[in-house]
Amino acid sequence: MVICYMVMSFCSISQIPLVSLFLLLTSESLGNDITDALKNKPEWKDVLEFINKTEAKLRSLARKNSGSKVVFQVEHSGIPTIVHAPNIIKFDTILVNKRLGYKADTGTFTCRKSGLYFFGFSSLATRGTKTDVMLMKDGSPKRGIHTDMKGKNAQVAMNNIILYLNKGDEMWVQVTKGSIWCPGRSITFQGFHVPE
Structure with missing residues (x-):
């Protein structure tokens, strides 16, 4: 949810259509084909980089906090x-x-x-x-x-x-x-x- 909000904010600032954003966000469940195709589109470079950095940060936080609940x-x-x-x-x-x-x-x-x-x-x-x-x-x-x-x-x-x-x-x-x-x-x- 946080990623979606952050990416939507980024898209509204960058004026990228939300329909295209939906395709990007569902790429993980559809496989790497869409992500690979979007990598070849220069206008998506910043969005893909933003998503990859955000995902890496969230995964790192999840690893740090996994199992910490007592x-x-x-x-x-x-x-x-x-x-x-x-x-x-x-x-x-x-x-x-x-x-x-x-x-x-x-x-x-x-x-x-x-x-x-x-x-x-x-x-x-x-x-x-x-x-x-x-x-x-x-x-x-x-x-x-x-x-x-x-x-x-x-x-x-x-x-x-x-x-x-x-x-x-x-x-x-x-x-x-x-x-x-x-x-x-x-x-x-x-x-x-x-x-x-």
């Missing part, structure tokens, strides 16, 4: 319904796990590509308790949720962070004080690589 979104199924400190929360329902960085059996995300990452997580403290839930990086707390619920009250709390990870760094969510309540997929953990 995304995961997981939930706790509710079994067990209560997770006590000092346990790691094992989010066992995987909704998205592109590049397979998250492992449900350990509850950890392992960085496979160094760079900036966004992480978000939630907590639901058990009623009448003081609870701390921490997002951990290689054993060190990076972001926390503190909850002090009175009586029969309950509330979901969320927090997030953007931080730099090196390949091999591990992230997880851990109850460090009190306990959390996990009824039916009510708490989540997610993260993704932030393109620079």
Whole structure:
């Protein structure tokens, strides 16, 4: 789409008919015959050069970014319904796990590509308790949720962070004080690589 717009803009500036442009843009699907024929037309030289340079740039960008998307979104199924400190929360329902960085059996995300990452997580403290839930990086707390619920009250709390990870760094969510309540997929953990 971007190539079409750029070439159409170039053609309108160069006053090349759009019908001829259509033939040029469909040449890839029709084979090299049309492209070869147009190479012999001097008025198409600049357009062909523009298309070839643009295509080379886009292919280069695609190669650089191929496979760079790291995304995961997981939930706790509710079994067990209560997770006590000092346990790691094992989010066992995987909704998205592109590049397979998250492992449900350990509850950890392992960085496979160094760079900036966004992480978000939630907590639901058990009623009448003081609870701390921490997002951990290689054993060190990076972001926390503190909850002090009175009586029969309950509330979901969320927090997030953007931080730099090196390949091999591990992230997880851990109850460090009190306990959390996990009824039916009510708490989540997610993260993704932030393109620079």
